[in-house]
Amino acid sequence: MEKHKFKTIGIIGGMGPAATADLMNKIIDMTEAAKDQDHIPMLVDSNTCIPDRTLAILEGGESPVPQMLRSAKRLExxxxxxxxxxxxxxxxxxxxxQKEVGIPFLNMPQETGKLLQQxxxxRAAVLATNGTCQSGLYEKVLTEAGIETxxxxxxxxxxxMSLIYDYIxxxxxxxxxxxxxxVVAMIKDLHARGAQALxxxxxxxxxxxxxxxxxxDTCVDPTSVLACAAIQKAGATVRKK
Amino acid sequence: MEKHKFKTIGIIGGMGPAATADLMNKIIDMTEAAKDQDHIPMLVDSNTCIPDRTLAILEGGESPVPQMLRSAKRLExxxxxxxxxxxxxxxxxxxxxQKEVGIPFLNMPQETGKLLQQxxxxRAAVLATNGTCQSGLYEKVLTEAGIETxxxxxxxxxxxMSLIYDYIxxxxxxxxxxxxxxVVAMIKDLHARGAQALxxxxxxxxxxxxxxxxxxDTCVDPTSVLACAAIQKAGATVRKK
Incomplete structure (x- = not known):
């Protein structure tokens, strides 16, 4: 059967489900396309069995790795x-x-670090879960790019944390x-401390x-950065605004 | 590995991709949930290799069946x-x-017909592609429900057709x-002709x-009707507004 002209993007989703649909929408909106068939094929596993990531990193909660791996292999x-x-x-x-899957991951923090460097x-402020902050996930990438966190x-x-868990x-x-x-006071404070990007x-x-x-304009959305990088990696063109 | 408390919804998507993400968002928004793990697992194939459906029905264009079947089997x-x-x-x-797939389809026109009957x-107006109108897809369901089309x-x-293909x-x-x-003139005209629902x-x-x-209030969105029916079929609860 005929294959699509673009590569197929696999999305390990469900963390949360709304963020998964949001990424899909960003990819669709940012792709130069005039009809359905011009869009990039996507396979999506909105796997809501995946346990909470922050609990696993910081409090010894159930590891999300087995379920994420199951999704990765299904998509592969x-x-x-x-x-x-x-x-x-x-x-x-x-x-x-990545060690157990045969296809590559496009890494959201790494792509974001590249963009900030460009x-x-x-100096950038990281607004994230306790798990992301305390694991140094972004700090590592930013430091390598010569950016202070x-x-x-x-x-x-x-x-x-309340905005993420108690509201959205x-x-x-x-x-x-x-x-x-x-939130307004926090943004003002981070800018006063010298953050050029949030x-x-x-x-x-x-x-x-x-x-x-x-x-x-100082806000950076790693999901948008990832959507843009994924469109290019799939072989499609990012739509001019 | 542990299974989710809800059934997994499979979505044959990409027709178009934005409609696929829209359906996912509707399912997510309408599900009673307080955390990621309360949401219904979904497997989605946004298969943009599927040829245009209206061209296939009305102008002898390439059949979408082989690609749709490929998606259905992948999801199964x-x-x-x-x-x-x-x-x-x-x-x-x-x-x-349905004849070639082992799991059932939840049928959007049928679910919509049921709702209108309830x-x-x-008397309902059908706004759709030439393919949907001329194939009598909704008319058949509505007639069976005692509703004039x-x-x-x-x-x-x-x-x-222009709204669908030249714009959205x-x-x-x-x-x-x-x-x-x-569009305003058309809506007015359809209401004047006695349409209680669009x-x-x-x-x-x-x-x-x-x-x-x-x-x-006279508009009925079959995607919302389908989202609601899918949540119930998966075993979850539709969120009260």
Missing amino acids: QAGADFLIVPCNTAHFFVPQL KGIK LYPSPEQQKLV KKGITDPNKLPREG LLACTELPLAFSILDLYD | QAGADFLIVPCNTAHFFVPQL KGIK LYPSPEQQKLV KKGITDPNKLPREG LLACTELPLAFSILDLYD
Whole structure:
């Protein structure tokens, strides 16, 4: 049977499901296409059996590796040419998975580090889960790119975790219900500390910032960076805005 | 390895890709869930190799059946418990596919017919591709439910096809660029002809109507009806609004 002109993107999803659909939408929106058949084929496993990543990294919770590996192998077997993972925290486990899977991963933190380096950023704030922050996932990549990493204060970090777990993951998306004042104060503080870029390094955060109308030019969404890199790796063209 | 408490939904997608992500978002938004693991597992094949369905039905174009069957079997093999297809026109081919696949399809036109019957609708307008209209896909289901089917005039039908193919499928989503006046006149005319419900029976149309802010209480989106039915079939609960 005829194959598509583009490579097939495999998406290990479900972490969370909304972030998975968001990545798909970004890939679709950013692809230069005039009809269905111009779009990149995608195989998606929204595997909601995958245990919480932050709990596994920081509190000895159940490892997400067996379920992520199961998804990776399913996608490989179904015909994916490369894999992407729309969950920042889950990238902690990607090197482990790569050893057991025959197709390559396109790595979201690494692609984000490359972009910031190209932009000449020298100091970036990482807004993410405790798991992503404490594992140093982004800090490692940024340091290698010559970029200094800033984190929110412990109080601000509690607010970030609450935005992710108590609001967006629970489906609360009414702007009037989100803790706007605290987020505004945190952004102001991070800019005052010299952050030239705010890495919204949990897939729920760009959504929260957009809902609150706080997504400005200093915000960087690793999901968008990954979507752009995946389109190019698949052999398609990124649509001009 | 542990299975999820819910059944796994398999989605034969890519017809078009945006409609596929839209259906996923509707399932996610409408599921009663407080964390990632409360969501229904989904396996999605956004198979953009599938040829155009309307061309196949009306103009002897390449059959979409082999590629749709390939997706169905891939999803079955990967562990899907039942299949859904976020493309109205493609339902023309579902009976043929069902014969060769071991898991059941949840049928979008049939679920929509059931809902209209429950609502007591007696006359409904079908807005869809030429393929869906001329194949009588919805008319058959509506007639069986005791509902009279109305269609747009030939001129209005050209506008519907243009909305789908020249605008939404090309990614043109700026409300100022869409042919608003013609759509408003068509809606008025269909209501005047006695339509109690407007079936937006092509996955691109609810998007077009929402962009134009013309999606009112008389509009029925078969994708939403399908999302709701799929959540229940998977064993999860539809979120109260």
